[in-house]
Amino acid sequence: MPSSDAAATSPLLQTLLNHVQLLDPVTWLGPWQCFCCGVLATGLRLSDLTLLDGVKFFLACGLIGPLLTGFSQSINDYFDRHLDAINDPERPIPSGRISLSAARANFTLTGLLALGNMSLLYVITGSLLILILGIAGLFLAYAYSAPGFRLKENGWLGTTSVGIGYCLVPWLLAAHLFSREPGFPSFHLALGVVNALVAMGLITMNDFKSIEGDRKNNLRTLPVLYGERGAMLIAFAEINLAQVIFVITCLLFGYVTIGWLGIAFFVPQLVQQVQLYRAPNDSRLLESIGRNAAGRSLVSQSQSGAHPGFIRFLVGSNLLTVTALTAVSIVHGYWH
Template sequence: MPSSDAVIPSPLIRTVLTHLQLLDPVTWLGPWQCFCCGVLAVGLRPADLTWADGVKFFLACGLIGPLLTGFSQSINDYFDRHLDAINDPERPIPAGRISLAAARANFILTALLAIGNMALLYLVTDSPLILLLGAAGLFLAYAYSAPGFRLKENGWFGTTSVGLGYCMVPWLLAAHLFAREPGFPFFHLALGVVNALVAMGLITMNDFKSIEGDRKNNLKTLPVLYGERGAMLIAFTEINLAQVIFVATCFYFGYAVIGWLGVAFFIPQVIQQVQLYRAPNDARLLTSLGRNAAGRSLISQSQSGAHPGFIRFLVGSNLLTVTALTAVAIVHGYWR
């Protein structure tokens, strides 16, 4: 029996939490990571920062996380409610915790707030490029799920739109907001592509957990088109190509130490990929991670029921994340 002193949330709190679940806050972390790494990569020193930089950073974090990423998650839940009824029936809409009208209001309001945020950033920076990047992120989020585009129905278009919207747009936004030189230097364009490729690989692996529902609804995700091992090879190619671009960029710009570090991380990454390819459904890594707090922190609630292969690939691909964080933390002028 439940404890007599258990706290039962009020209807208002339950409603707020349900709306927040539609925005799926855990998914904000990836775009935020790309943005923050992009800010570090411009080479700013603390002494260079101004109050205007603080305002830009605050507004950009709101735009990238709760608004653009939150919008993409909310609108995806709305148009994928029939899929979630098969693949994830505990989501708010198929579970009946929120009405369709309220769910629709959620993503419409989020989109309007995103547009308002873009306008504020434009007023602060006086740069039309801010509006262009924000509009691109909003359009990609809409086109991924909404009828008329429905990019997610094609594995190639879907993964590409996620890579561009979730990772490349935040990186380029950071470069544009905080770089002291105009435009997008080649260094930032290259690392934006690296982040996009990593996201494409992860999305491909994440689609493993919904193969059954995707097949029933004729969604041509890469695991549906090519099977688990075929999709793995595509994901491995994307993540490894990202690593090659990253290492080449480091060497080209004179970051030899970081370049060699990238090469060193590449070796265990390939070993992990080979192990995963041989046993894609081996859940031992997932089980071992769940036994300790550090491991649980790597896996979000929304990923806890995912295909074991996705979890293993997520952990393995974090080697690239470590490399990227190391590179951008050691800003221009160090470790050349």
């Protein structure tokens, strides 16, 4: 009987794991988070769920995570293989664990499955907006990396496309699939924009890890254009603008208590930003993550070595997520 170690290193399983790594499952969490918050914000309760709602939720989670986001990561790895050879040589393509033809097959199949998924959602709901949102997300994922567009070569266009594709599209998809109101109420539009701005700040910080390769290849990311601290200030401004819009939205819709809660969460976020700006390469938090097996699975050594402060910023900015989850819970009476 083969041992578990032998099974774990079998060629078929290793090939499958390499293809999954190309889809970068960790990156699915952000879009899923936006989608789930968007569902909560519609006021949908467990007692109101129908079998159709369950099917829509399952299909939408597959579309947003493994398919749209996975397609984005896979095609980005393919067209950025020369950059990854410098910035992240452990990735499947530069390390030689996946051939170029296999990588093309990966993102082609993922893109086709995304089209099939959104078409099925269209058949179930009869809403053309589902197709429009899905195709918009797929196009942005392609345009971000592919030649002819290469939005990522412009720091402003690249971060904006990520914010829209990873956060605004999932939130609006949730609002359209589960809201009992037609179209997109202004409340959902505002919170979708809030999440998009957060994503723009995070992707700006994430670009620090590849700043060396980006400079060599003349990519005009924000850290390359404005330097480390200049790009930090841009990221902080985007995150803080998101928090301001969130608070104003709550106050305009009459949720005064939640608005004050947003302000309360804003304070530690500002403190964390000041600390990061003063010591951007403080690696103490990252080292504590690296000592944990789960942490090592989420953060590659090349990422951690390039810009340790990104992890601290990610943790600090997620205070906004706590605010959003708390807000939609109180708004719709999940807490009594």
